[in-house]
Amino acid sequence: xxxxxxxxxxxxxxxxxxxxxxxxxxxxxxxxxxxxxxxxxxxxxxxxxxxxxxxxxxxxxxxxxxxxxxxxxxxxxxxxxxxxxxxxxxxxxxxxxxxxxxxxxxxxxxxxxxxxxxx
Amino acid sequence: xxxxxxxxxxxxxxxxxxxxxxxxxxxxxxxxxxxxxxxxxxxxxxxxxxxxxxxxxxxxxxxxxxxxxxxxxxxxxxxxxxxxxxxxxxxxxxxxxxxxxxxxxxxxxxxxxxxxxxxxxxxxxxxxxxxxxxxxxxxxxxxxxxxxxxxxxxxxxxxxxxxxxxxxxxxxxxxxxxxxxxxxxxxxxxxxxxxxxxxxxxxxxxxxxxxxxxxxxxxxxxxxxxxxxxxxxxxxxxxxxxxxxxxxxxxxxxxxxxxxxxxxxxxxxxxxxxxxxxxxxxxxxxxxxxxxxxxxxxxxxxxxxxxxxxxxxxxxxxxxxxxxxxxxxxxxxxxxxxxxxxxxxxxxxxxxxxxxxxxxxxxxxxxxxxxxxxxxxxxxxxxxxxxxxxxxxxxxxx
Numbered sequence: 001x002x003x004x005x006x007x008x009x010x011x012x013x014x015x016x017x018x019x020x021x022x023x024x025x026x027x028x029x030x031x032x033x034x035x036x037x038x039x040x041x042x043x044x045x046x047x048x049x050x051x052x053x054x055x056x057x058x059x060x061x062x063x064x065x066x067x068x069x070x071x072x073x074x075x076x077x078x079x080x081x082x083x084x085x086x087x088x089x090x091x092x093x094x095x096x097x098x099x100x101x102x103x104x105x106x107x108x109x110x111x112x113x114x115x116x117x118x119x
Numbered sequence: 120x121x122x123x124x125x126x127x128x129x130x131x132x133x134x135x136x137x138x139x140x141x142x143x144x145x146x147x148x149x150x151x152x153x154x155x156x157x158x159x160x161x162x163x164x165x166x167x168x169x170x171x172x173x174x175x176x177x178x179x180x181x182x183x184x185x186x187x188x189x190x191x192x193x194x195x196x197x198x199x200x201x202x203x204x205x206x207x208x209x210x211x212x213x214x215x216x217x218x219x220x221x222x223x224x225x226x227x228x229x230x231x232x233x234x235x236x237x238x239x240x241x242x243x244x245x246x247x248x249x250x251x252x253x254x255x256x257x258x259x260x261x262x263x264x265x266x267x268x269x270x271x272x273x274x275x276x277x278x279x280x281x282x283x284x285x286x287x288x289x290x291x292x293x294x295x296x297x298x299x300x301x302x303x304x305x306x307x308x309x310x311x312x313x314x315x316x317x318x319x320x321x322x323x324x325x326x327x328x329x330x331x332x333x334x335x336x337x338x339x340x341x342x343x344x345x346x347x348x349x350x351x352x353x354x355x356x357x358x359x360x361x362x363x364x365x366x367x368x369x370x371x372x373x374x375x376x377x378x379x380x381x382x383x384x385x386x387x388x389x390x391x392x393x394x395x396x397x398x399x400x401x402x403x404x405x406x407x408x409x410x411x412x413x414x415x416x417x418x419x420x421x422x423x424x425x426x427x428x429x430x431x432x433x434x435x436x437x438x439x440x441x442x443x444x445x446x447x448x449x450x451x452x453x454x455x456x457x458x459x460x461x462x463x464x465x466x467x468x469x470x471x472x473x474x475x476x477x478x479x480x481x482x483x484x485x486x487x488x489x490x491x492x493x494x495x496x497x498x499x500x501x502x503x504x505x506x507x508x509x510x511x512x513x514x515x516x517x
Contacts, residue, residue, distance in 0.1 A: 017352035022289070023227040024342045024350055025327060028335045 032081075036063065040084035040102050044077055050096035057088035057097065125270045128377035131309045138269035138301035139164035141308045142208070142234050142294075145276040147172045148316040151232075152203035152323075155183040155194035159213035160246045161298040162236040166208055188213040192220035192233075199229035200338055202328030204280065206231065210298060211238035211252045218256070224291045225260030226354055227339055230283035230323075231291040233261075234276060237399065237450075238298040239486040247487020248298040250399070251451040254460045260354055262292040262361055263428040265398040267384075269306050271425070272296035274372075277311065278380060280320045282368045287360040289326065297400040299487065311376045319375040362429045382431035385438060387413060388420030393502040394439060394476075396422045396465060397448035401483070401490050408495045419499050424461070432468035439469065442476040444502040448513070450484045458482075458510050477505075483513035490514060 053073045058066040065082035067075040089097040127133070136144065143165050146154070154173075156166035173182045181198075185191045188209050195205035209217060214235060224231050235253045239245040253263060264279060266272035272294060279292040296302055311319075327336055342350060369380040384402070387409050388394050395405055402423035412419045422438060424431075439445050449459020456463060458480035469475045481498055484490045494513050501507040 015349070017349040017356070020346065020349045020353060022326075022350070022353060022357075023338060024340050024346065026337045026340055028337045030337060031340070 035080055036083050037078075037080045040079075040082060042084045042086065042099050043079065043102050043105050044082065044084070044086065044088050045098045045100050045105075046074065046077060047096045047098065048074075050094050052094055052096075054093060056091045056093065060087050060091045062087065125268070125309070125378075127309045128311075131311060131377070133307050133309055135305050135307055136269070137164065137303050137305050138266075138272045138296050139236065139303065140168050141269040141273035142276050142296070143168035143172070144308070144310070145273045145316075146206060147178055148311070148313050149204070149206070149277060149280055149320060150178050151180050151206045151280075153181045153183065153195060153198035153205040155185050155191040155198070155205070155207050157185050157188050157191045157209070157213060159188070159210050161238055161302045162208045162210040162213065162234070164302060165234055165236070188216040189220060192217040192224060195231050195233075196220055196224050196227065196229055197329075199224070199231050199325075200227065200328075201330045202323065202325035204284075204323045205229075206233065208234035208236070210236040211240050211246075214252045214256065215240060221256055221259050221261065223339070226350070228289040228354070228357065229291060230280075230289055232276065232279045232283055233291065233293050234272070235293050235295045236298045236302045237295050245486040246298070248300050248400075249450045249485045249487065250295070250460075251485075253293055253295050254451040254453075256293075257428055257460060260290065260358065261428065262288075262290050262358070262426075264292065264294050264426055265424065266294065266296040266301065267399055267402045267423060268301055269296070269304070269308055272301060273308055274311075274376070274378060274380070275425070277316055277320065277376070278368065278372050281371070282361070282365060284323060285361075285364040285368060286324075286326070288357055288364045290354075290357050290361060295399065300400040315375050319372060358429050362431065365426055365429075380425065382426045382434050383422050383424040383438070386421040386423065388422050388438065390418065391420030392418040392443040393499060394420045394422055394442050394445045395448065395495070395498060395502075396424065396439075396445060396461065398424050398427065398461065399450070401448065401450065401495075404490060404492055405495050408492050408499065411492075412496070412499060417499070417503065419502075427461070427464075430464050430468070432464070435465060436468045436472050439465070439476055440472055440474040444477040444479070444505065444507070446479050446481055446498050446502050446507065448481045448483055448498070450482075452482050452485065477507075479507040479509055479511065481511045481513045485515075488514050 063081045065078045067078050069075045086099050089099045146169050172178045183194050191207050195207045198205040237248050237250050239249040240251045264275045266275050275294045279294050283292045373379045405421050409421050447462040447465050449461045462480035
């Protein structure tokens with residue numbers, strides 16, 4: 001698969017009304033740039049050991065927040081877009097997806113990052 | 120030819136037809152790329168006649184017969200977004216059903232031209248003329264031009280195509296004429312030649328096209344608190360630009376088609392003390408009254424706004440300053456407001472004027488109630504007696 005061109009917003013947020021394109025015209029596909037991941041109050045956490053790669057989560061995800069490998073296996077969550085709805089955890093036949101509190105997960109991430117920085 | 124009729128232009132042909140037929144005739148000359156239509160009284164005649172041109176192969180138009188006005192407006196929005204020159208027509212409840220897409224057409228900056236044959240909005244159900252339909256969408260972002268007679272409706276329609284597509288404007292235009300009174304009355308129409316119309320409107324030069332696959336765009340995406348305000352501010356500017364663009368396009372129209380279109384017509388009003396302001400067909404009746412009262416030596420006059428959106432407030436203020444009294448006649452009510460839409464517009468235009476005349480408002484002709492010369496004479500008498508109330512109702516049974 002050819003590497004996808006990085007989409008750029010036609011009108012960066014700092015543009016005022018005099019320079020903004022009329023009627024909300026943007027390049028197609030620019031919704032990809034919208035960070036819907038920050039709506040999340042809970043996040044899915046994947047357990048690769050339990051996962052059977054049935055990709056039910058991929059099918060049911062209402063966004064496009066399940067990334068797969070080229071040979072059709074579960075790769076990772078796209079936390080930039082995942083809204084934390086929990087449908088993937090609900091649909092997983094082997095309970096390989098847990099739902100964790102978003103703020104707790106963020107705290108944890110912060111701590112881990114600090115520790116990594118110390119090391 | 121009576122004095123108050125539009126003067127004939129040299130080199131033009133005459134034919135007798137209704138206001139609706141005249142507009143359809145104009146649409147044939149414009150030869151739009153796409154026309155979407157749904158019948159509604161009293162607009163039906165326009166599309167009936169135009170679909171005849173279509174059936175006879177006289178126009179190259181793609182004619183879409185839709186299942187509702189909501190679809191008619193949606194179809195022309197789609198067509199205009201694809202870069203086509205698109206037109207439709209409607210009235211009253213049909214316009215009401217279009218409502219959602221009427222706003223979208225304006226905010227998407229699509230130069231659509233729509234003929235509105237003014238008819239009272241239900242209910243109770245009524246098919247006759249008043250301005251409640253188009254006045255309801257005066258804040259929708261559409262340019263609005265009102266026509267006194269078939270001649271004006273015809274010329275305004277051709278004018279509107281170029282006006283809407285003006286690069287600094289790019290807004291849809293509503294061309295209004297009075298239902299039945301204008302749309303179904305036969306009068307001599309002084310036509311512009313086909314080649315002159317073609318020369319005047321030129322080829323459409325769309326700024327973008329959804330069919331341009333080499334330059335794909337997304338049109339009308341989600342536009343939240345981070346962009347919406349900027350887009351609205353830009354839309355307001357487009358409407359402001361329309362005020363000057365009207366004069367530019369009018370100059371071109373005069374050069375090619377031979378008639379000078381103005382923001383409003385001043386009929387014996389320059390030296391008048393008492394002035395009536397009224398739009399559309401009633402202005403024709405009022406002109407006759409003005410002529411008669413002038414013969415009696417009374418200093419009366421008339422101002423007939425043609426452009427209602429954007430409203431030429433500075434020019435109207437100048438025209439009305441220093442008059443003794445001004446009566447504004449509204450063919451629609453604005454429930455709970457201090458008067459009809461035209462009155463509110465003129466009152467706020469005059470707000471900071473030092474030479475403000477005494478202003479009063481007459482609501483008249485709702486649901487097609489006939490407004491006679493005697494009625495208008497009474498308005499002038501009220502003005503001259505100096506005792507009009509601020510808000511009056513003309514011709515309603517007490």
